[in-house]
Amino acid sequence: MSRTTTEEKIIDANKQGHPLSTDQKDGNTKKLYIESYGCQMNMNDSEIVASILSETGYNTTLNLEEADLVMVNTCSIREKAEQTIRKRLQKYNAIKKINPNMKVGVLGCMAERLKSKFLEEEKIVDLVVGPDAYRDLPNLLEEVNEGRNAVNVILSKEETYADVSPVRLNSNGVSAFVTITRGCDNMCTFCVVPFTRGRERSRDPQSIISEIKDLQAKGYKEITLLGQNVDSYLWYGGGLKKDFEKASDIAQATAVGFADLLKMVASTFPEMWVRFFTNNPQDMDINVLHTMVKYSNICRYLHLPVQSGSTTVLERMNRQHTREEYMELIDTIKTLLPDCAISQDMIIGFCGETEEEHKDTLSLMEYVNYDYGFMFSYSERPGTLAEKRFPDDVPADVKKRRLQEVIDLQRKMSLANTEAYLGKTVVALIEGNSKKSDQHWMARNSQNYAIVFPKGENQKPGDFVKIKITDCTSATLLGEFVEQAS
Known part of the structure; x- marks a missing residue:
């Protein structure tokens, strides 16, 4: 791996x-x-x-x-x-x-x-x-x-731990994760999550707002709404998402979708940055993108797993989108949010993957121009649909070579994307000390890029600051402090 x-x-x-x-x-x-x-x-x-x-x-x-x-x-x-x-x-x-x-x-x-x-x-x-x-x-x-x-190990139809206030472990006191859904309904053939975490159910929006209010009172400046698939968030009073059609007319009419929740969070906490992941291409609602356009405190970053650039591989994976539909979604995102960073998940060497299908993945990556990515060679997991349906027949040396080609391409694109920041001044949130030096801060901008810069007076974790970018690697921006951001 x-x-x-x-x-x-x-x-x-x-x-x-x-x-x-x-x-x-x-x-x-x-x-x-x-x-x-x-x-x-x-x-x-x-x-x-x-x-x-x-x-x-x-x-x-x-x-x-x-x-x-x-x-x-x-x-x-x-x-x-x-x-x-x-x-x-x-x-x-x-x-x-x-x-x-x-x-x-x-x-x-x-x-x-x-x-x-x-x-x-x-x-x-x-x-x-x-x-x-x-x-x-x-x-x-x-x-x-x-x-x-x-x-x-009984899986629940209702449990969301909505009333449990999580103890923040190893927290930086600046950024926190807030779970909004549990489980998954997607049934991708390579994945064990629906069998280990159960079917999708969403958390009461008021409990989400209450948890974020508590975080704000404790000084947190950024929250990330978390779920296996945040786009399919659907609160209609409790229960599994798949049972929504059985709900009463009034429950259906007053249901809260992810775009509604996102709007609620962004408008209630205008001083906090809001992130969310993971998204699923087939469930991404255009209303979510319009909400991101409307609220500047929603960070310009989308993690949009694709897994393969080949429609035939996507079919074997039981992904509910095609290559063309994914590309159309990318076009829409770039039209509405031209400053939005996009990251990917990619599985290389899935069952039966041909050289042409692999090339489809490379060409899709170039089309999207991902900012960064999460790339793994396929490993068969016991109990998955893929284990039952398809032989894991791509040789290990072929997986290794293809994975390296994908990684090399992503690094090339990542470096070009970080270099585009050179000379620009960006707003970032200081999270804490740099991992390599306690004389430097590590901050993150709206696009989720890590930014390292020398410490100065009157700066602390949780400050929004303006940083001029002077250098970069393929993963990190380097810069110098300009001023506090309002």
């Missing part, structure tokens, strides 16, 4: 597997060590878990050896992620020999998929908890403490 250096813009590589910490709650005596892998949804779920366990006596710790409870929030999207988590479980069990009272649990997508293996066959964990069962953690821990293995 390979990826470009720009992947951290959505999946922060520095947070993968790092223990998560939060403020300590007075009176809590037990220690929770929690690691997260995979997408930002997993990171956000860990914040929910920390909040629930905080109410039952747990504070987070960065010291594995002192933990009473070790939880790993898992990802099943690619084979390498599962291999990494298995190695971590071996590490945890080695520590249990030193601290025999320590309990080990698996959360998230691997929990649902491998529950029997973890508990019964391999006996490497004490509890297994799926993405919709985090409220049951106190009960499951009682089971474990009484000497029984505990498991709850």
